[in-house]
Amino acid sequence: MNPSREVIVRATDLGYAYRPDRFAVRGLHFQLYRGEVFGLLGRNGAGKTTTVRLLTTLLPPTEGGGTLFGKDLRQCGRAERARIGVVLQSESLDFVSVENNLRLYAFLWGVPREVAKSRAEEMLELFELGPVRARKPWALSGGERRRFQVARELMHEMELLFLDEPTVGLDALTRSRILDYLADRARRGLTIVFTTHILHEADRLCDRIGVMRDGRLLTVGSPAEIKRTYGRLRTVEAGFERELSGPEANDLERLLALEGESFSIVERRGDLLVFRAGNAESLVADVVRWAQSRGIELERIAVSEATLEDAFVKLVSEAPAPAVPLAGEEP
Amino acid sequence: MSLPPVLRLVVRNFRASIDPITLLVMFGQPAFLIVILGTMFNQLIPSVGASGSYVAFLVPGMIASQMITGAVLAGRIFWLDRRWSMVEQIFSGPFRRAEYLAALLLTTLLFSLVGVGIMALVALPLAGLPRISGVELGVILATIALGATFFGGLLIALGGRIRSANLYFTIQSLLQYFLIFISTVYYPVTATTPEVLRVVVYANPLTYAANTVRDAFTHSFGPSDLTAGSVLAVLAALTFLLAILSFRRLEFGPVQ
Numbered sequence: 001m002n003p004s005r006e007v008i009v010r011a012t013d014l015g016y017a018y019r020p021d022r023f024a025v026r027g028l029h030f031q032l033y034r035g036e037v038f039g040l041l042g043r044n045g046a047g048k049t050t051t052v053r054l055l056t057t058l059l060p061p062t063e064g065g066g067t068l069f070g071k072d073l074r075q076c077g078r079a080e081r082a083r084i085g086v087v088l089q090s091e092s093l094d095f096v097s098v099e100n101n102l103r104l105y106a107f108l109w110g111v112p113r114e115v116a117k118s119r120a121e122e123m124l125e126l127f128e129l130g131p132v133r134a135r136k137p138w139a140l141s142g143g144e145r146r147r148f149q150v151a152r153e154l155m156h157e158m159e160l161l162f163l164d165e166p167t168v169g170l171d172a173l174t175r176s177r178i179l180d181y182l183a184d185r186a187r188r189g190l191t192i193v194f195t196t197h198i199l200h201e202a203d204r205l206c207d208r209i210g211v212m213r214d215g216r217l218l219t220v221g222s223p224a225e226i227k228r229t230y231g232r233l234r235t236v237e238a239g240f241e242r243e244l245s246g247p248e249a250n251d252l253e254r255l256l257a258l259e260g261e262s263f264s265i266v267e268r269r270g271d272l273l274v275f276r277a278g279n280a281e282s283l284v285a286d287v288v289r290w291a292q293s294r295g296i297e298l299e300r301i302a303v304s305e306a307t308l309e310d311a312f313v314k315l316v317s318e319a320p321a322p323a324v325p326l327a328g329e330e331p
Numbered sequence: 332m333s334l335p336p337v338l339r340l341v342v343r344n345f346r347a348s349i350d351p352i353t354l355l356v357m358f359g360q361p362a363f364l365i366v367i368l369g370t371m372f373n374q375l376i377p378s379v380g381a382s383g384s385y386v387a388f389l390v391p392g393m394i395a396s397q398m399i400t401g402a403v404l405a406g407r408i409f410w411l412d413r414r415w416s417m418v419e420q421i422f423s424g425p426f427r428r429a430e431y432l433a434a435l436l437l438t439t440l441l442f443s444l445v446g447v448g449i450m451a452l453v454a455l456p457l458a459g460l461p462r463i464s465g466v467e468l469g470v471i472l473a474t475i476a477l478g479a480t481f482f483g484g485l486l487i488a489l490g491g492r493i494r495s496a497n498l499y500f501t502i503q504s505l506l507q508y509f510l511i512f513i514s515t516v517y518y519p520v521t522a523t524t525p526e527v528l529r530v531v532v533y534a535n536p537l538t539y540a541a542n543t544v545r546d547a548f549t550h551s552f553g554p555s556d557l558t559a560g561s562v563l564a565v566l567a568a569l570t571f572l573l574a575i576l577s578f579r580r581l582e583f584g585p586v587q
Contacts, residue, residue, distance in 0.1 A: 056423045058583060078336075082425035090584075092416035094347035104347050108340070109424065110333035162423075 005033040008160055008191045009055055013064030014073075015215075016050055024050040025215040027064070032193065034159075037186045039202035040195040042212035043316055048195040049089055051212070052162050055193065056086050069159075082109075085153045089164040089195075091145055093137040098129055098148055101137060102155050109156035116155065123151040126181060128174070142169040150178060160191045167198060179205050203308040213316045223308055230314045231306020234280040235266075238273045238287050241297040249273070252290050259286050271299075336426050340434030341441070348408040357400050358446055361393050362453040368517070369457045379519055381549040390454040390461075391545040392516035394471070397446030398439075398478035398540060399507055405439035406486030410499050410586075413490065419583045428578050432487070436571070439483035443475050467547040470556070477563040478540040482510075484570030491577030494586045514538045515545075536566050 009032040017023045025047035032038050040048045053059040055068065057076045066073045068080050094101050102123060106116035124130045127147040132140055137148055150166050163182075167175045175198075183205055186192055196202050202209055203223045210220045219226060244252070249268065256263055263283055267274035277283040280303045291298040333339065369386035382388035412418045421431055451461075463471070486503060493499040511517075513528070514537040520529055532538050539559035546552050 053583065058419060058423055078425045078427060081423060084423070086420070086423040088416055088419055088423075090416040090419070092420040094343070094415075094417065095350055095411075096347045100347070104343060107333075108343055108421070110339070112333075 005035075007031045007067075007070075008034050009066065009068055009193075011055070011064070011066040014051075014054060014061050014066045015063035016054055016059055017062045023215055025054070025212075028054075028066075028217050030210055030217060030220050032160075032191055034191055035186060035189050036207040037182070037192040037194060037205050039206035039209040040193065040212060041197075041199065041202055041209055041312060042195075046212040046316075047215040048212055049164055050215075052086070052164050052193065052195065056084060056162055057081060083159045085156065085158040085161040087149050087153045087161075087163045087166050091137075091149060093145075093148075095136065097134050098137060098140070099124065099133040101148070102152055105152045106155040111156050119155055123154055127151040127178075143171060143174065146170055147174065147178070158190070160193070161185075162193045164195050165197065166194070167196065167201060175201065199308045199312055209308075211312060211315045218315050224305075226315075227306045227308055227311045230311035231308075232278055232314055233276040233310050234278075234306050235304045236263075236275040236277055236280050236283055236287070237300075237302045237304070238275070238291075238298060239300040240271045240273070240291065241299055243271050244268075244273065244296070248294070248296070251294070252287070255290050256283065256286055336430045337434045337437065340421070340426065340431060341437050344405075344408050344434060344438040345441075348411060349404060353404075353407070357404060358449050361396060361400065361446070362449055365389060365393050365450060365453050365457065369454070373457075381551055382545060384458070386454070386457045387548070388519070388545070389517065390450065390458050391548045392514075392541045393454075394447050394450045395474070395478065395537065395541040395544040396511055396514075396516050397443045397450060398475050399482050399510060399537065400446045401439040401441070401443030401479045402482030402486050403503060403507055404442045405435050405483045406490050406503060408438065409435055409487050410490045410493075410496070413586050414496065416583075418581070428581075429575075432574060432578055435487055436480055436483050436574075439479045440476055443479040444472070447471075447475060461548055463547060464550075467550065467552075470552070470560075471544050471547045474540050474543045474560065474563065477560070477567045478536065480567035481536055481563060481570050484567065484572075484574040488570060488573035488577040491574070491581050494582075496587060510535055510537050515541045536563055539563055 011028045011030050014028040015023055015026040017026075028051060040051060042048050050059065054061055054073065055066070057068065057073060057080065060074055068076050069083060071080055094104055096104060099120060102120040103116050106119065107113075111119070124133055127150065129144065129148060129151060132144055137145060140148060146166065146169050150163070153161070161182075167178060170178070179201060182190075182192060182194075192205075194202065194206060206223060208220060208222050209226055211218045211226070219230070221229070249265075252273075253265065259282075262279065263275050263277040265273060266276050275283060275287075284301055284303060287301065288298060334342070365386075369389050372385045372389075376385040379385055379388035382391075409418070412421070418431070422428060486506075489502060490499060493502070513531050514535045515532060516537065520532055520538075524532075539562055543556045543559050546556050
């Protein structure tokens with residue numbers, strides 16, 4: 001991370017306890033830079049929503065501290081909150097139609113009437129809410145309500161946008177459209193904090209990711225860094241000249257096991273064998289050697305990176321680990 | 332140039348927080364009572380103290396009770412805002428908690444005044460045009476404002492602590508009916524009123540408000556109205572403080 005970039009949010013041992021002995025989050029230490037998309041990942045109850053509430057000043061820190069736009073979180077007020085947008089995890093709505101909800105929310109934020117009118121049209125189109133503009137929000141489907149929540153927040157200008165699980169319940173196409181739109185806004189300078197359980201979304205959208213468990217931040221880094229550091233299993237795809245027979249495949253498996261490889265064949269698709277392996281390089285060498293020894297031509301072999309899901313599962317399921325700062329992250 | 336935050340919130344409260352049917356019931360019910368009770372009991376009760384006819388006695392009481400209607404509506408807005416996470420949404424925006432609270436209380440007051448207007452209009456054909464001086468009108472409005480702050484503050488304080496819709500709306504209904512019926516809105520306290528009831532009625536702030544509004548209608552202000560105003564002012568300040576404390580300790584997250 002370029003150290004010259006402007007820090008928008010800084011958390012320094014930030015913590016919040018509902019009771020003196022019951023911490024929701026503790027020891028959070030990270031920065032967010034202008035124009036980046038930062039993903040917060042973690043299982044249910046990991047502390048993601050509490051972290052969002054702390055950073056949006058809804059909750060005051062009970063230990064440590066931080067800054068929002070350079071101002072102490074405890075001192076932040078209207079001026080700082082006017083520069084942020086928040087899409088809550090829980091649905092929030094007013095008792096008027098979708099279109100009027102958008103315009104009323106813009107009114108609350110002091111957006112001029114004409115701007116609000118044209119922006120509402122833009123959002124209705126972008127989020128495919130035009131056909132339901134006259135409906136009350138509670139009459140919408142789950143996916144429409146979620147789209148409505150995101151659309152409404154984008155009715156006003158902001159520099160920092162918090163999205164707490166914005167794509168829950170959305171179909172793949174809509175998710176993709178929303179992610180594309182958010183990526184475009186980020187390219188134009190909007191800083192985004194994004195919590196999600198859909199890991200490939202985070203992989204696609206986020207510049208950096210923080211993984212939380214039990215109220216603590218286990219690691220912060222780019223998706224590639226996290227996958228490289230924590231992803232145990234990589235995928236090896238071996239394409240042979242022909243489909244292997246059952247005995248041939250068993251023979252290969254036996255050899256790999258004898259060589260002490262930690263692997264599994266996850267898929268057999270025609271002439272293609274797909275492995276998941278801890279030590280992909282060694283597995284590749286053994287497969288090549290086996291093919292040569294059996295006179296079977298190996299037409300192609302490819303290794304792909306571990307997925308973010310692998311890394312995430314390893315991070316959150318293993319025994320407590322110390323926070324590990326990755327590249328670009330201050331200790 | 333946009334409105335100040337408090338006024339933007341008040342506009343939002345009026346435009347988006349209460350459905351028309353609720354408003355119709357909330358204002359329609361007391362208006363209906365003025366017409367029905369006023370007409371029916373007027374035939375049975377020849378006169379009530381300084382007011383004269385029963386309907387002339389009832390109208391100021393119903394006007395005073397609009398402070399409760401306003402408070403109930405504002406309490407409902409607040410609770411629904413919690414239920415639908417609008418409190419959290421608004422607090423994460425360019426508003427202070429104090430502004431949201433002020434907007435709720437201002438909404439209470441405005442709803443109360445709308446109620447006063449409706450009651451006055453409905454009563455016009457029954458009781459005629461009351462001859463009230465500017466000072467008396469000022470006293471009526473100040474009394475309504477203090478009472479609305481008291482009841483509004485009380486319901487907002489409760490709404491900030493209760494996480495169950497059933498419990499909140501049950502308490503609110505009980506409070507509403509108890510306060511209205513154990514007061515001098517519908518009937519006077521007389522020499523024959525049982526002592527226990529007399530004590531309870533005079534412990535009810537709505538009684539002070541109803542009596543003061545009634546005295547304004549009958550041009551009979553006295554020292555007791557000054558005492559009533561002072562008591563209402565103290566109580567309003569107290570519940571306002573309770574509402575602030577409730578806001579400070581407000582917990583976010585789901586309410587049922």
